[in-house]
Amino acid sequence: MEHATQVELARTMFSYIDKGEQARSVSPFANPVRDYICSGQAAHERDLLFREHPLILGMTADLPKPGDFFTNDFTGRPILVVRGKDGKVNAFLNVCRHRGAKLATADLAQGCARAGASFTCPYHGWAYGLDGQLLGVRDAEAFGDVDRATHGLRRLAAVERHGFIWVRPGGDTPFDPDAILGDLTSEFGAYGFERYSHYETRTLRRAMNWKLVIGTFLEGYHIKVLHRNTIAPLILGAHTTFDAYGRHGRMAVPRPGLAALRETPERDWDVLRHTAVVYALFPNTVLVWQGDHMETWRVFPGASPDESVMHASLYIPEPALTDKAKRHWDRNMKILLDTVEQEDFPLGENMQRGFHSGAQDHLLFGRNEPALAHFHRSVHKALGLPGA
CATH class of the missing domain: 2.102.10.10 (Rieske [2Fe-2S] iron-sulphur domain)
Known part of the structure; x- marks a missing residue:
């Protein structure tokens, strides 16, 4: 991310912190339960989003050498x-x-x-x-x-x-990743992800729809409740930002250390070190910048609408060559997995089962969940579904 963009992001977060606010949608969004359980829609998603649409299947760091x-x-x-x-x-x-x-x-x-x-x-x-x-x-x-x-x-x-490996699963029709990223192109170019090293990848399978997995990362509303004893203390309230970039989106979450930047000149601000930045890269990749490293979640539909499979990966600025470095990144990988495996995903599977109960025909996303609403609107638009 360019420094000018970091400064702009910090100014927005400081404004939200001072006013006790966060990014908000114009109105709440009612998302149909069918999004998560309809087999016909699931087949349409697989054909259009996971065959014809170019996908990020890996990073440069996953293929470091010829062969x-x-x-x-x-x-x-x-x-x-x-x-x-x-x-x-x-x-x-x-x-x-x-x-x-x-x-x-x-x-x-x-x-x-x-x-x-x-x-x-x-x-x-x-x-x-x-x-x-x-x-x-x-x-x-x-x-x-x-x-x-x-x-x-x-x-x-x-x-x-930009350090990403894109593939069109459906064939050899050429595509341009920069055209797909649009206004995010220069932002990703500035990170220098092509120089990063792969540390670890885990394959996870869950009894929940792939979009429900993506949604886990797209709102901070649940953090003070579900994660009150784990990651909530690591975040400076719910003063999140959100910006839409075509079908993609970027959400920034301030960490407590961000406040110290107020005492230094803007030209010296290292905003990324004190901010968790979440990118939803359409259709199925979530990239989370975590201060000094990056995690990616590449999520795919399973055999039924009630199943998903994903690659959870950790990428680091330089190879972990010492035992101390390995212990450090092992701890980060553990935090990455423990939070979702012990808290988010069990609850998500509970929700997936509830979708079949007939208790509701839609889910209500609040104005304080703009990234979540934007993601589902993007899916609906890509599939040609009526607006929710």
Whole structure:
């Protein structure tokens, strides 16, 4: 985030703190319960948002060297993402063109693996290069004249930008991440995420709709109640900001140390060190800046509307090379997971079950929950659903 933007954000938070206010919507928002339980809508979301829309499937730090790769099946298509010998990121359907077996089975949550110079099918031994080209057919004479140029791995559109790895699961139609980010482009460029290191990723599965998972991060209204004994003391009240950037959104939450900046010149303000910044990157990624590091939540729908699966990842400014550094980041990872696993997600699963009870046909988001309302409006607009 550019320094000028940090200063502007701090001024807004100071104004909210002084007046006892926070960002507010023009009016409350009634969101239909069907958003979380309708199988027809879930299928539409998977086709449109998780196939055709480019998704952030990883970070530059997940593929530090040529030959490193990860896989992702959570979009409903088996995807293989690999850094080629030329340093560029490639994405393919993780399917052998001979009989359809998966070439690679290591998942991002297990860390990046060394692919060497090729991927070899575990079924019959056909080999493919890091660029997807068919390199070798075992017992080639049995197959006649196989055109290797047309029997390579099916390529998917992939772009690496601002430290993010974007992939279009549905095909190879080109896209521009900067066009997707819009006015957030320069802001993300200023973070320098391409220089960060991956520390740890966990794969979590929960009995709750994927949008309910996203919503966990998009309002501070619940913090004083649900998190009163955990993260509430780490936050300076509920004086949150919110700004919409097309379908994306940014929410900033002040920490107690922010108050000390009032005593220093604005040119010296390090606002990010004293602020938690939450980005909802449409459709399914939540990025949380935590003062000196970043966490990402990449959330996908499960087999039914009542299920979701996610990658929770921690990225740090430099590699953790000492035991002291590892203990520090282990504590941060524990805080990251404990809060949601012990408090947010059990309650979310409780809510998901309640959605099927018929007790209500909509949820009411207050004016003090603007990020949550903006996210659901963006989903409705993308799906062509009537306004709530």
